[in-house]
Amino acid sequence: MVDESVLIIGAGASGLMAARELARQGRRVTILEAKERTGGRILDIPASDGSVPFMMGAEFIHGNAELTFELLKEAKIEFSNITGKSYFARNGHLEDYGSDQFFWPELSEKLELLTEDVTLSQFLDTYFKEEQYGELRESVLQFAEGYDAADADRVSVLSLKKEWEQDYDNHQYRVEGGYSRLIEYLEKDCVEMGVLIIPGKVVSHFNWSRGFVEAITINGERYGARKVIITIPLGVLQVKDGSPGVVNFTPPLPIRMGAVRAMGFGSVIKVLLEFEKSFWPEDTGFIFSKEAIPVWWTQLPSSAPVLTGWLAGPSVEKLRDKSESELLDLALQVLSNIFGITQQQLKAGLKQAYACNWANNPFSRGAYTYTTVEEPNAAAVLGNAVQGTLYFAGEGIYHGPQIGTVEAALISGREAARRVVSGL
Incomplete structure (x- = not known):
């Protein structure tokens, strides 16, 4: 007998948002979640002493994230503006980072000349190949890789242009107590409306026909419904046939899976270190360097003695197989180089430490999406329902300037739910 309820695969921000929207419309919803927790790529580890949580996944609100702000206000969760000064580490000393803004007028001028899309590498080779532009090239590449987790040989320049025009630098926020508070709020709201969330269910196969879908787990359990919203991360959907962790569809979806594999999905390694006390200037917001872990930031405006290290993009591959201890x-070696403090001294003052390599997480296989030249409209392709039965959602399915963010995941989940209700 076919269950009239809607299945949602994944209890991250997108899946929970979709479930809430559907439950409000009177639909019966079941969420199958692969992990034993909700939140997806939002992962906060509570601090033992009640200070700031260790945000191993999503941390910042980028720009004017209207839906995120609306939900935080509804949940009575505070958020704060990111403050602090930026430094550049050189030869064991910190100096004012200054700004690369003097590069941007010339960069913007050349971006306006583009009549067709190219990769970032092609763009830089065309307009900034000369030796005199060495610093500009390095700065742009570091920004695209570090901020967008993008591969310069694949990422769409026109998509970067659209993003850079958002002026995120002056509009960055952090959720007080961590993004998990928002996840907890959405989960509680869903459960109170009758949404059934089943953890530990790894879906590996979908059998479907118009008006019916059956999700099959790796343990052979079967869940049927009229419609399904799939919020499986792009990195997992990109696993090729015959490889461990692959997700299959019967009948197959060549157009959708072709779009999936043409999209960019960047990796991130994030390290959080809590010390007994701060040893960096009290006005420090961000520290940039040319070290193996090139970007660090503090918890300002909180004075918590926590440093977060960030490595994103293709450079993650060099460290993919490193253990957490490594x-x-x-x-610690990087911080020793940056501050001119011995590793022994750093270890003596270290209270807690965590490292997360999202590339090695079997339920994400990366961090977030970027647009490629290969398939600039892939998100729009995936956003279309398959015969009114299969719907895709998630930060990678969102089509707009907030790609790769929690805001994108929330918007995508809400829109997928609305398409389910409308039958589009």
Whole structure:
């Protein structure tokens, strides 16, 4: 007998948002979640002493994230503006980072000349190949890789242009107590409306026909419904046939899976270190360097003695197979180089330390999406329902300037639910 309820695969921000929207419309919803927790790529580890949580996944609100702000206000969760000064680490000393803004007028001028899309590498080779532009090239590449987790040989320049025009630098926020508070709020709201959330269910196969879908787990359990919203991360959907962790569809979806594999999905390694006390200037917001873990930031406006290290993009591949202890040793070596403090001194003052390599997480296989030249409209392709039965949602399915963010995941989940209700 076919269950009239809607299945949602994944209890991250997108899945929970979709479930809430559907439940409000009177639909019966079941969420199958692969992990034993909700939140997806939002992962906060509570601090033992009640200070700031250790945000191993999503941390910042980027720009004017209207839906995120609306939900935080509804949940009575505070958020704060990111403050602090930016420094550049050189030869064991911190100096004013200054700004690369003097590069941007010329960069913007050349971006306006583009009549067709190219990769970032092609763009830089065309307009900034000369030796005199070495610093500009390095700065742009570091920003695209570090901020967008993008591969310069694949990422769409026109998509970067659209994003850079958002002026995120002056509009960055952090959720007080961590993003998990928002997840907890959405989960509680869903459960109170009758949404059934089943953890530990890894879906590996979908059998479907118009008006019916059956999700099959790796243990052979079967869940049927009229419609399904799939919020499985792009990195997992990109696993090729015959590889461990692959998700299959019967009948197959060549157009959708072709779009999935043409999209960019960047990796991130994130390290959090809590010390007995701060040893960096009290006005420090961000520290940039040319070290193996190149970007660090504090918790300002909170004075918590916590440093977060960030490595994103293709450079993650060099460290993909490193264990957590090896990543933490590397982090201490990097901080030793940046501050001119011995590793022994750093270890003596270290209270807690965590490292997360999202590329090695079997339920994400990366961090977030970027637009490629290969398939600039892939998100729009995936956003279309398959015969009114299969719907895709998630930060990678969102089509707009907030790609790769929690805001994108929330919007995508809400829109997928509305398409389910409308039958589009």
